């Protein structure tokens with residue numbers, strides 16, 4: 001997992017070079033739309049540019065990438081060399097993108113899956129509207145409800161990720177813990193209006 005410096009608003013001329021500096025291969029990057037579509041990647045760069053928010057593969061020569069600022073980047077690692085990359089914002093969480101990605105990983109033969117959660121916005125920084133919070137809680141349970149540092153209603157994205165994984169039967173979750181909004185180490189649209197994104201890049205060694 002690292003900073004790809006891969007911009008979503010325009011493709012900078014050096015973006016391919018930046019990608020290859022992270023992992024020298026053809027990436028499957030996605031046109032992320034906060035939905036629940038998952039791409040199963042069967043050849044290098046397969047599905048690149050698809051309107052989807054997750055990808056899975058069992059191929060060692062395929063590189064999966066999602067871009068995030070405050071949304072959750074979730075990596076899946078399973079038996080049989082199956083890996084996955086998920087972009088999960090609140091809309092995607094509500095839509096079930098994590099459950100769909102786990103299904104797709106299992107369809108490739110992964111019987112035992114674990115997940116890694118990268119930097120995302122944390123509840124202390126994520127004040128959230130009551131109606132939208134109710135919608136996420138209806139999908140994933142009241143554990144997603146939290147409060148901000150200022151005592152306002154908040155969405156707990158890491159708890160929502162854990163709840164979605166549990167519903168899909170994945171109980172092993174490693175949370176890297178960083179908050180994009182209050183850490184200067186990461187880009188945040190919500191906190192600082194930054195257009196750049198973190199890239200989470202997943203591949204088999």
Ligand SMILES: [Zn+2]
Nearest residue numbers: 125179181182
């Ligand atoms: Zn924070």
